[in-house]
Each structure stands twice: as C-alpha cells, then as structure tokens.
Amino acid sequence: DVVLTQSPLSLPASLGQPASISCRASQSLVYSDGDTYLNWYQQRPGQSPRRLIYKVSHRDSGVPERFSGSGSGTDFTLKISRVEAEDVGVYYCMQGTHWPRTFGQGTKLEIK
C-alpha cells in the first residue's frame, strides 16, 4: 500500500500568518494517464471531510484563494497564505492513483 506521511501532525498557526503541510508518498503518484491524483481535505470539528484541492493543485469552487497545493511525484504541499480562525481543523492528503486508496495521518491546525 502507498503510505502518505504528513508533517507536521500538529500545526499551531498564528492568525494572518502563512502555514504549510507536507505530504510525502512512498511511491510516485503519477498515474498512467499522466495525471497525479493527490487531493487535500479539510475536516472541521464535527463535520465530514471537505475537498479543498484535487490533482495536486486544482482548487475547488468556493475554496478561498489563500489555499494552494503544489508538488509532484512523491512530494506535495498544502499552503495557507494567511491563516484565518475558520481554518481550524484537521487536514488530510489522499492519493487516488494506486489501490487501495490511502490517506495521510492528518494534520491538526490550531490557532496559537
């Protein structure tokens, strides 16, 4: 199985300051069609996961522009340009290239 390793697992962030989360895969996430199926999800307390970013860098409709995704191959990053209070929650990366699909352990973002 593809292991996704997120870091940090706990992210104390300051309001208005940038924050970033790393997701490293145990093997390349490039699929045979040329796409890379690495997604990012936000799970606010008591809610179901919400997709923020799909295929590395495509931001979902309604997701604030302060969220961005980047990376390639096995190394990916979710960046928040300026953290806001509503960003509190757990962030997961997920790979949709290999079977079985797998998730990172999650990164808990809290406000300092």
Add this chain to the structure above:
Amino acid sequence: EVQLVESGGGLVQPGGSLRLSCAASGFTFSNYNMIWVRQAPGKGLEWLSYISGNTAEISYADSVKGRFTISRDNAKNSLHLQMTSLRHEDTAVYFCARGVSTPDYWGQGTLVTVSS
C-alpha cells in the same frame, strides 16, 4: 445541489451484521463511482470500498475484504454497505463519497458502534 445522506448505523454486538445506506440526490447517480470511508473515534480516515457506476468494478480494503459487501441500486439512487462479522475495531463513523480518484462530495456520516 449534490446531497449524500447515510443511514443504518447503530449499536451492534460483535459478530453481528448491519447494512448501511447512502441516499444520493442532485446528480446522475449512475454516472459516478462511489466509495465508503470510515473514521474511528479520534482517528484518521480509512478507505474501505469502491464500486463503479455500472457496478462492473468493485474493490475492498484488506481490513474488510470477505466481511463487507458494497452494492448500489441506480434506479433508487442508493449505495449500500453490508457489514457482517463485525468487530470492536469496526466502530467508526462511516461516510459515503462520490468519486474514486478525487472524491468530491461526502455525506455527514453514520455511526456504527460494535459493543456487547
């Protein structure tokens, strides 16, 4: 508006069975692959199973293979997960989601508690 609503969770004894359902609306259900994902209390997300839109393809995580069965009824816009031989470690919130490589919409989840 896309909506996914899970139901069927509850308290079940170890070794028991339960059938979860996911009612879909707001999109052409038969056109989409669907998955089940679960989240144990205080833990992360675990992918469980996938079914293609036409039911031709099905896949399971090793942790549930042979015990869980995914199915769908495209005429009724519903997805199901039949769970048997339930164990304490199956206690979790179970989510259905649309899509298999880039799941976009998720339901609110249904809680399954396996306990005597």
